Each structure stands twice: as structure tokens, then as C-alpha cells.
Amino acid sequence: MSRRAWLSRRRLAAATVLVTLVALAVPAALHVQGKRQAAAEAAALARQITAEVDRRAERESTELRASRSLSTSGRAMAERMRILTDCDSTGDQPSGPNGRLPASALCAIPGSGMLLRADAAEAWASLQEAFKETFGRYPCVNNGYRTYAQQASMHAGNPSMVAPPGTSNHGLGLALDLCTASDGVAGTSAWDWMDAHAPDFGWALPSWARPGGSRPEPWHWEYVASGDRVS
Template sequence: MRFLSKLPYLTRILVIATVVAVGVVICGTFAMRFSASNPQVQAKNSPTKTTVASQPNSIPAALPTAIIPTNSTPIEVSKITQVQKKPTSNQLAYGHFPYTQANSNQMMLIGSYATGADQRFESLNTEAVQAFMKMTYAAREVGVWIIPVSGFRTIEQQEKLFQEQIKRRGSAKEAAKISAPAGYSEHHTGFALDLTDGKFPKKDITFEFENTDAYRWLTSHAKEFGFELSFPRNNKQGVSFEPWHWRYVGSSDAAAVFANARNQR
């Protein structure tokens, strides 16, 4: 410091400035070397941006689907046809005319037959139901109990019945004397029915039904309600006498269904 004091004022300023400049240079050099040996660390959690190039004509991935179980049951709706099976001609089978099977939705309940496990419910075409009810009520007023044994039958039901008759009688020809082949029964129309006397159940579908009050009343009054015996004795169709089998012809539609058979009476 004494050295500096002996120098002129201007020279002292220059010497001090030179010393300061040299110091700054030396400090800067050390700072640069330190930063080079310790590189700055970047944050690893910095967000990154990814660009996905779209591909032309690519098919997008299908979204996943889930099958959800339910307690509901699918409802199967089947078509109801007016005629299940239709004869192709008017050719007779053992004296029986062919008949198409009516729509079961056109039938209405008329009563039940038998009891317990054998009980079944019988129906007729809606056009015949009212007439049948009036007829049975009129009969009961005089103490006659008319019971329906069988009404509308499907072709499948008739086939089963006819096969049972074949087993009993030995042949289709003999079976046809008491039961029509499937597709040839008046019961398919819904206008025919088998009747019996409620007071004599053991005479159901037997020739002894002819000797009951119900049969005698029917032969005298059934026509008043539009019913007639389908197979009287010595009918031109050649079918066995069936005192229990009656058909409704009280409407134009019903009469037209049995036009061929009625011409054979």
C-alpha cells in the first residue's frame, strides 16, 4: 500500500483497475470450470408431449361390449295361421269329406268333460257357442242334461285318436267307421261336437246313447237351435251311424263348410 502511495494519482488508479480486472478474470475462469464439472440436472417429472401420426384407411379398434345378464325370458311369438293343414282335393277317405283346420283363436270354451286327471275343456267356433248354450239351457228346463264330450280338434289330435282306433279295430278301414282320419274330421271346423247324457256317463260315445233322454230331446229340438245329426243311419257317405255326433249349420258360414256332406244325407 505504501508503494501505491508513492505513485502519482493517475498511475495508482490504473494499477488498482488492472488488479481488479485480473481478479475478475480469475474468478470467472474458476466459475466456468466448476459449472462444466457439475452439469445442471433437469426435472425428471416434466411433462412430455407425444404425437401419434394417424394412418390413412386404418380401421378403428372396436369398443368392448358387455353382456348384461337379466332375469327376463325371451318371448317366442309364433305365427297363427288360419289353416294349419289344407286338403288338396274333395276326395273322400272311407266316406269322410276333407276339412281344413280352423284357427284355434276362433274357438270359445263351452264346458268340461270328465273329472280329475281325465278332465278336459271343450270349445266350439264362436258362431256356434251361443246357439249351443241356448240349446242346453232349454233342455235343462225339462230335466235333460246335455254334456259336450268333444268339440274342436286339431289335425294332430285327430291323428292320435285315429291311430288308437286302428289298434283297437285292426285296420284303417274299420277305424274309419267310428273315427275319421286326420284331415277328414268335422271336428277340425269347430262346428261339430260329440254329445252325451249327463245322467248316463257310461253311455258316452256308444250306440246306447240313442236310448237316453238327451238323444231323444236332440232329435226333436236340436234343429231349432241350428244343430243336426251328422251321420244318421244309412247316410250316403257310408259312415257308421253316430248318435252322439252333431254339427252346427245355423249360420251361412257353418252351412257352407258342410255343403258337400249335407248333399249326401
């Protein structure tokens, strides 16, 4: 065999081997590439699923927070007109005479039976429903509306602490006192709740009655939403 023929055979054999190797390598490479692509697609899908789970969790968390908020002061405020169904708190409310409000203008609040002017009674009823959701009970109330005669009697017995008749918000049905041995004590959990949430329902502790005020009475709360209060 001539040298040229031998070289031709060698080249042919080498080419055959190369074609064979390529034929084997290409599917293997495609297989590896397919695995990598499948892995990348799976990772992308996992990220999408995780993101969707996170979004749903955030929505549920937001809805839960909103539900909890609504279950306290929000829900109580939304339902405030349904609490005292026989109490006419709509329309104009009487602003006096102090200590001589007509019986038709007054409503009893649940639990204590204390009287307040209709709009103040509705607001307080809503407040104490929210209070009850936190503490499992209504706040302890020992004073509400006072007639002129009642205010005069109390003032005579304790002139340094009780306002003269005709000058107190009690006589307008816009003030009440919490029990001085329990919920009316500043710093208790009940009082702290009142201090934080009562304004949401139109009730507030006057500056003079706050701890450190000119005449501290942390038990004395007034309905301020009406704008009828006196100092």
C-alpha cells in the first residue's frame, strides 16, 4: 500500500471516530443543558410560588389587623347606634338648663344604669363595648348625670372637690366618674386603656383633671364630641 493510500485511510478512520464522538457528545450536552434549563425553570417557579405565598400572607395579615381593629373601637363605633335602640341621640340635644334636663333627653348606660344625655350615652355605650372586649367587663361607673339638687347636696358636703350646682358637666349629662377604687385610678391597665382609646369615642379627661393637673380627678371623664362642655 502506498503512503498516500495509508494516509487516506488514517484520515478516514480519524474522521469516523470524530463523527462518532460528536454524535455521542451532542445528546449528552443537550441532556445537560436540558437539565440546567429545567432546574432554572423550577427555581424560577419556586420563586414565583414563594412570592405569591408572601403576598397572600401579607394580605391575610393586613386583613387580620383590620379585623382586629374593627373588632374593638371601629366595630363599636360602627354599631354605636344599635346599642341603645331606645335612645334618641339624633338631632339637636338640649344644652341645659344645667341639672334640669328633661327625662326624655337622658338615657341609661348598660351595666351601671347611670344616666347621660342621649348622644353621650350612645358614645359611652360604644366605648364600654370596646372596653369589654379587652377586659371582659364594662368599666366601673359610679356617677353620671346629676340633678341640680344632687349637685347642690354633693357640693355642700365637699365644696373643695365638687363644683357648685349649675356649673358641672354632670348637670348637662356630659360627664361621668369611674369608680375611684378601681378604674378611676391613674396607672391601672383599665385607666391606661381609657386614656388611649376614650378619645376615639368622643370622651376625654380634661386637662385640669389629669394627673398633675390643677385639680387631679383621673376618674372624671367628659363627652367632648358635642362641643357643649363647660370648664
